[in-house]
Amino acid sequence: MGTSPLDGRYARNFNTLTPEEQKKLGASKVVVIGLGGLGGGVCEMLARVGVGHLSLIDGDSFEVSNLNRQLLSQEHLIGVPKAEAAKNRVAAINSEVNVTHQVAYLDESNLYEQIKDADVVMDCLDSIDTRFKLQDAAKKAVIPIVSGAIAGVTGQVTSIFPEDLGYELIYGKKSREQSKGVETRTGNIAYCAMFVAAIQSSECVKILLNRGDILHNKLLIAELWTNTFEVVALT
Amino acid sequence: MIKIDLRLFVTLAKYLPKNSGSFEIPEQTTVEMLILDLGIPLELVKLIFVNGKRQDRNYPLKHNDRLGLFPPVGGG
Secondary structure: OOOOOOOOOOHHHOOOOOHHHHHHHHOOEEEEEOOOHHHHHHHHHHHHHOOOEEEEEOOOEOOHHHOOOOOOOOHHHOOOEHHHHHHHHHHHHOOOOEEEEEOOOOOOOOHHHHHOOOOEEEEOOOOHHHHHHHHHHHHHHOOOEEEEEEEEOEEEEEEEOOOOOOHHHHHOOOOOOOOOOOHHHHOEOHHHHHHHHHHHHHHHHHHHHOOOOOOEOEEEEEEOOOOEEEEEEOO | OEEEEEEEOHHHHHHOOOOHHHEEEOOOOEHHHHHHHOOOOHHHOOEEEEOOEEOOOOOEOOOOOEEEEEOOOOEO
């Protein structure tokens, strides 16, 4: 076999990851739903760490108000679908990743089909009721979800497995009125989005490798004005 | 009276009383009673943590409890 200038791509992953673990990541498939503040960071980190198959989904296009925090947004990409920008970014970072993208909003009618072949699904959504729908689909597909959510400089991350109550423990019973959270009043700050995306990426890798402590029935809460970082038990 | 360490997150922070780190309340006060006493609309509180564990509104607060109240956070 010939050598490529990119053969050393994962050199600095070792020995935090073993070659076997790197190979396992390369064979893993992750679906990222929502490509805004959280999803952009998650795509970037999963592509760099070497997750081999990424499916990137968002129906939205970039607006000027995304520039304050969304890694994938750039001035010249205003109006461009986020999924397209995400695919291009991943391809530019790591050509070894098999990346697919879809410009689509997901709901009950198509969620299951989109996630059923994944090893992990990343919830980077901005709607609480879609999060509940995703949980139903992931339960049916028997796939874990890594969920992140942000408001202002506050963030939370949890990993939800098919047998868990999941979002009900965080948002209460599902209700139609509960589409958005307090982020509609606080906005979202870049470093909080990136921080939560980083924790989500870490959770994803741990689940794929079955390694480390996973936020299963636990919620990591971070509040950056006060440097509050706490893992709380949901059950 | 007992003392608790009270933390209010995100949009609830504006309801934070003085001396919240060592906040005095009568014995047998439940989380719900405290939320109402602080003037916080009940529906704004989605998550209640006491000493690092999720609890419901009927939890009777104890001396030295560390209480955190969280609104719904859903942004991405």
